[in-house]
Amino acid sequence: MSETPQNESTTAPDASGDNPDFEAMARDIAEVPAVEVIVTVAVNLMSAAAVKLGLTEEGDAHKDLDEARKLIHALAGLLDASTTEISSFHAAPLRDGLKSLQLAFREASLIPDEPGQGPGEKYTGRVFG
Secondary structure (H helix, E strand, O other): OOOOOOOOOOOOOOOOOOOOOHHHHHHHHHOOOHHHHHHHHHHHHHHHHHHHOOOOOOHHHHOOHHHHHHHHHHHHHHHHHOOOOOOHHHHHHHHHHHHHHHHHHHHHOOOOOOOOOOOOHHHHOOOOO
16 A cells, blocks of 8 residues: 655646646635626526527527526526525626526427426516517
């Protein structure tokens, strides 16, 4: 059985030969306000959903409505859960973006969902165009 000296890292180096500085990353994350983390995650979910809906320049190249449904549903859940944690200054544009994605999903879907059964409507209620 071999022993690792105490001053050596037990993590494998990355492709560049450097070990990631997890302590520095943790300090960086600790300095970010929770609202900023929530908004960043929401924007990432919105962007990914838009790509999966084919709303980018590439159009249908990355279109996948099953994946878009999951992303929209996750976004709606995040916004519903964080309503009391983020101000309306942050929440209003995110809710508008969510509604736009839900309507775009409805337009892109060949088989329409029952009213109130579309992606995220469990959290937002029925979406009207």
